[in-house]
Amino acid sequence: MKTRRFPGGVHPPEKKLTAKVPVVKLPAPEEIVVPLSMHIGAPAKPLVARGDRVLRGQAIAEPGGFVSAYIHSPVSGKVKKIEPRPHPMGRALPSIVIINDGLDECVDFQPVDDWRNAEPDTLIAAIQKAGIVGMGGALFPTHVKLKPPPQFTIDTVIINGVECEPYLTADHRLMLEQPEKVLEGLRIILRILGLKKGYIGIEANKPDAIELLRMKTANADDIEIVDLHVKYPQGGEKTLIYACTGREVPSGGLPMNCGCVVQNVGTMAAICDAITEGKPLMERNVTVTGECIKNPVNLLARIGTPISKLIEAAGGFTETPAKIIGGGPMMGMTQSSLDVPVTKGTSGLVCLPPSLVSTSDPSPCLRCGSCVRHCPFHLLPTDIVRLVKAGRVDEAADLGLMDCCECGSCSYICPSHIELLQWMRLGKAEVMANRKKTA
Amino acid sequence: MLTAVLILSLLGLISAVGLGVASRVFYVEIDPLVEKLTEVLPGANCGGCGYAGCAGFAAALAAKEVGINDCSVADSDTKQTLARLLGVELTETAKEVAVVHCKFDPSKMQNRFEYKGVSSCKAANMLGGQLDCSYGCLGFGDCVKACNFNAIVIKDGLAEVIPEKCTSCGMCVEACPRNLIQIHSLAQKVLVLCSNKDKAKAVSSVCKIGCIACNKCVKACPVEAISMVNQIAVIDDEKCIACGACARECPTNCIFDFGETHYVAQINDKCTGCTLCALKCPAGAISGDKKQMHVVDPKKCVRCRICYDICNFESIELVNEEGKIMIPPRPKKQRKKKKDSGEAA
Numbered sequence: 001m002k003t004r005r006f007p008g009g010v011h012p013p014e015k016k017l018t019a020k021v022p023v024v025k026l027p028a029p030e031e032i033v034v035p036l037s038m039h040i041g042a043p044a045k046p047l048v049a050r051g052d053r054v055l056r057g058q059a060i061a062e063p064g065g066f067v068s069a070y071i072h073s074p075v076s077g078k079v080k081k082i083e084p085r086p087h088p089m090g091r092a093l094p095s096i097v098i099i100n101d102g103l104d105e106c107v108d109f110q111p112v113d114d115w116r117n118a119e120p121d122t123l124i125a126a127i128q129k130a131g132i133v134g135m136g137g138a139l140f141p142t143h144v145k146l147k148p149p150p151q152f153t154i155d156t157v158i159i160n161g162v163e164c165e166p167y168l169t170a171d172h173r174l175m176l177e178q179p180e181k182v183l184e185g186l187r188i189i190l191r192i193l194g195l196k197k198g199y200i201g202i203e204a205n206k207p208d209a210i211e212l213l214r215m216k217t218a219n220a221d222d223i224e225i226v227d228l229h230v231k232y233p234q235g236g237e238k239t240l241i242y243a244c245t246g247r248e249v250p251s252g253g254l255p256m257n258c259g260c261v262v263q264n265v266g267t268m269a270a271i272c273d274a275i276t277e278g279k280p281l282m283e284r285n286v287t288v289t290g291e292c293i294k295n296p297v298n299l300l301a302r303i304g305t306p307i308s309k310l311i312e313a314a315g316g317f318t319e320t321p322a323k324i325i326g327g328g329p330m331m332g333m334t335q336s337s338l339d340v341p342v343t344k345g346t347s348g349l350v351c352l353p354p355s356l357v358s359t360s361d362p363s364p365c366l367r368c369g370s371c372v373r374h375c376p377f378h379l380l381p382t383d384i385v386r387l388v389k390a391g392r393v394d395e396a397a398d399l400g401l402m403d404c405c406e407c408g409s410c411s412y413i414c415p416s417h418i419e420l421l422q423w424m425r426l427g428k429a430e431v432m433a434n435r436k437k438t439a
Numbered sequence: 440m441l442t443a444v445l446i447l448s449l450l451g452l453i454s455a456v457g458l459g460v461a462s463r464v465f466y467v468e469i470d471p472l473v474e475k476l477t478e479v480l481p482g483a484n485c486g487g488c489g490y491a492g493c494a495g496f497a498a499a500l501a502a503k504e505v506g507i508n509d510c511s512v513a514d515s516d517t518k519q520t521l522a523r524l525l526g527v528e529l530t531e532t533a534k535e536v537a538v539v540h541c542k543f544d545p546s547k548m549q550n551r552f553e554y555k556g557v558s559s560c561k562a563a564n565m566l567g568g569q570l571d572c573s574y575g576c577l578g579f580g581d582c583v584k585a586c587n588f589n590a591i592v593i594k595d596g597l598a599e600v601i602p603e604k605c606t607s608c609g610m611c612v613e614a615c616p617r618n619l620i621q622i623h624s625l626a627q628k629v630l631v632l633c634s635n636k637d638k639a640k641a642v643s644s645v646c647k648i649g650c651i652a653c654n655k656c657v658k659a660c661p662v663e664a665i666s667m668v669n670q671i672a673v674i675d676d677e678k679c680i681a682c683g684a685c686a687r688e689c690p691t692n693c694i695f696d697f698g699e700t701h702y703v704a705q706i707n708d709k710c711t712g713c714t715l716c717a718l719k720c721p722a723g724a725i726s727g728d729k730k731q732m733h734v735v736d737p738k739k740c741v742r743c744r745i746c747y748d749i750c751n752f753e754s755i756e757l758v759n760e761e762g763k764i765m766i767p768p769r770p771k772k773q774r775k776k777k778k779d780s781g782e783a784a
Contacts (some may be wrong), residue, residue, distance in 0.1 A: 084641070090567025336552040336567075359555060422557045429565060 005229035032304035041067030070131035109278030130274035135266035162235035165328025185268025290351035371410035388427035487608025585614035628698030656685035661721030684741035702757035
């Protein structure tokens with residue numbers, strides 16, 4: 001069977017150690033730490049104060065701006081305090097600390113009645129109230145994505161079941177164990193956007209998921225399953241759009257510029273829960289894996305569970321890991337503390353032994369052009385980085401610096417171990433700062 | 440042969456006339472003063488003055504838009520020459536230097552993680568920084584790279600300014616992603632070398648010499664020069680009298696006193712009991728009845744010298760810890776003179 005693909009990209013070893021391990025529910029810990037920044041945009045504003053009793057599913061923080069999201073309590077218990085705590089993004093950020101009373105008393109969940117005939121605005125409001133954000137890792141508030149400005153017409157919905165990052169299997173297991181929820185979620189999105197057909201893109205290394213979803217949609221003509229070539233970053237928004245539709249997102253644009261909306265399968269399941277059961281986003285699938293983990297597993301963990309509990313549930317370490325990465329090994333952030341909580345975007349924890357972590361210092365560029373050949377966006381990382389190093393970020397921006405999706409293919413492939421991605425990020429941050437200054 | 444010579448001569452003549460006319464019509468007047476000034480200026484083109492290089496500054500100088508002292512790089516000889524060229528009198532200003540407001544103990548500062556990547560403070564700061572303290576100096580030397588005068592070095596992972604080389608151009612201030620560098624007068628000897636804006640507990644858990652915003656220095660300051668801004672003590676350079684009382688009071692020693700040693704006040708038998716010193720003492724260290732000899736409690740004395748400056752009767756002397764007189768009482772005449780200059784300043 002012919003699979004669809006995009007130009008460039010790399011092929012790291014897949015190492016899906018947990019592809020056949022069913023998801024296990026992780027008991028809620030005694031102390032839950034819910035960061036107020038679990039989405040792109042303004043941090044949420046707390047709705048509770050120290051000493052308040054909260055119920056499971058109660059909104060504990062409201063959006064702090066247009067691009068922001070609600071946050072709900074994953075357990076019932078008492079608010080201990082609101083203070084800066086270690087955050088997966090590096091520095092300590094304000095978080096709500098809740099002491100779990102173990103009762104799991106829930107608020108009354110209110111599903112949307114008969115969503116098939118409900119108004120799109122009602123559905124979007126319900127999604128916003130449920131605090132749903134893009135669960136692939138980008139954490140963009142979903143309700144904002146579903147309300148494109150009027151000048152854009154959306155004609156295609158693509159669901160991202162690619163999971164191109166090595167090691168991770170959280171989405172794969174979700175598709176195998178809860179295919180109905182994924183399909184239902186997609187149909188809700190189709191209803192909201194008023195479309196007839198949606199696509200689910202899955203990499204060809206998950207034949208069981210493809211087969212299962214094909215079977216479930218055999219008699220339906222509103223959903224098509226697309227086989228995708230196994231390649232990184234196939235799951236990037238823009239590469240996925242290109243592979244599925246052949247369209248290119250224009251430079252500096254968003255998927256909506258070419259009529260597309262891309263959503264993660266995890267988000268679909270969350271939307272299904274929010275609409276049909278009224279359940280807000282309080283837990284997610286997390287893959288705990290890597291060569292240092294005794295029994296790699298897929299866990300259903302409450303948001304706010306410290307990652308030390310997840311590692312404990314996976315049998316602990318076999319040797320001291322050199323790196324613990326939150327998310328996938330290609331785009332994830334290395335964590336500096338085991339007290340960091342699971343957030344809405346934690347798709348996995350990858351614990352790597354020293355033998356797999358590169359510690360070599362960069363050597364001079366060989367001008368081999370590997371980074372250029374593997375860049376999925378046809379950029380020239382070598383030239384761009386040279387300009388960034390020299391402080392000429394404006395010229396780097398002219399070469400397309402801002403179109404970099406930070407997939408890290410260039411850093412992965414570079415034979416000189418040059419930190420191309422970090423330089424690109426540095427350059428992007430500087431360009432953004434300059435733009436803010438002049439604006 | 441003759442035609443060729445004639446044609447060439449004619450061409451030469453036409454060109455000569457053309458050039459001659461052009462040199463009159465399109466003559467650009469150059470101020471010889473600007474040229475001279477440019478020659479005299481340091482030529483570092485550091486941009487510290489805000490103009491495009493030294494030539495731009497020279498033009499502004501000739502147009503009297505700026506003063507000589509706006510060039511922070513020029514030394515006093517250069518400034519004298521500039522003043523002579525401009526025909527103005529040079530007013531001396533205090534030399535300014537950049538100060539890094541972080542001075543942790545490198546042997547005690549823990550790292551949260553081992554940083555391996557682009558060797559730049561900006562890059563490390565994007566990841567939250569490798570230090571336990573999220574405000575401290577990262578030590579990758581973005582300021583060193585920005586400095587045109589080799590006035591900053593990294594020592595034990597901390598940036599350090601060499602005051603002799605520093606020209607206070609301000610390039611390092613902009614380069615530091617953590618905003619740790621500020622420009623102070625070289626005469627400012629008492630400095631708060633911490634920038635941690637966290638609360639006391641969070642500060643002391645990462646650094647033993649961090650500002651915990653205890654307000655002790657605010658209370659200790661006899662001239663109300665210290666205020667607490669964002670949980671950091673900030674000294675107002677204008678008000679500070681460099682008595683060092685805050686530095687002695689600071690429980691974490693994050694206030695550094697680089698000035699001369701300070702001594703405790705002591706009252707000798709010339710005291711007339713005028714009560715002036717007791718009234719003015721900010722620490723309440725002087726006691727005594729009216730028209731009786733007063734006594735200084737050495738434990739309470741903050742060594743601010745206020746009493747020493749105001750005593751009219753040559754009765755306050757400054758002693759060291761063993762009671763040895765280090766600075767004798769201020770003679771009456773000299774005191775008056777000092778008072779005049781004090782008011783002028």
